[in-house]
Amino acid sequence: MRVLAGAAALTVVLVTAVATSFAQTPATPGEPGERKRLHRLSPEQRHRILSDFQRWEQLDDERRRELAPAYERFQRLPPERRARIMERMRQLERLTPEQRERLTRNWERWQRMTPEERQQARERWRRMTPEERQEARERWRRMTTGDRHEERGDRLTAPGHR
Numbered sequence: 001m002r003v004l005a006g007a008a009a010l011t012v013v014l015v016t017a018v019a020t021s022f023a024q025t026p027a028t029p030g031e032p033g034e035r036k037r038l039h040r041l042s043p044e045q046r047h048r049i050l051s052d053f054q055r056w057e058q059l060d061d062e063r064r065r066e067l068a069p070a071y072e073r074f075q076r077l078p079p080e081r082r083a084r085i086m087e088r089m090r091q092l093e094r095l096t097p098e099q100r101e102r103l104t105r106n107w108e109r110w111q112r113m114t115p116e117e118r119q120q121a122r123e124r125w126r127r128m129t130p131e132e133r134q135e136a137r138e139r140w141r142r143m144t145t146g147d148r149h150e151e152r153g154d155r156l157t158a159p160g161h162r
């Protein structure tokens with residue numbers, strides 16, 4: 001669950017950063033201020049920013065201080081890396097509670113692995129054929145978009161490693 005809590009907190013930080021950046025953008029000439037800029041956003045975007053801002057405001061100062069370095073690191077990343085992170089966050093948000101739970105268990109299992117075990121897992125990935133890797137990516141895509149996917153116990157497995 002720490003993974004999901006961290007992901008949720010990072011989402012709050014990132015959306016707040018977008019909202020702050022947006023709010024600091026000068027108004028288009030002829031517009032009386034930021035209210036008009038906010039109205040250029042879709043209703044979904046406005047709702048999300050407001051919701052995330054409210055969650056940010058509810059965080060205690062200590063938690064905000066803990067999240068600040070993550071925000072700073074995120075801002076220093078190249079734009080394409082930031083875009084990839086934001087896409088992953090959107091994928092996480094689309095997961096069902098069951099999928100999130102399974103992802104959390106997998107992450108916790110990965111965290112408990114020794115460096116040698118992690119290296120072995122990386123080597124298995126490297127030995128996979130492009131087709132096997134694509135199949136694994138497709139399973140991830142199906143899982144994150146809500147499409148039906150193959151169940152194999154409590155984890156996703158690489159092809160040939162059932």
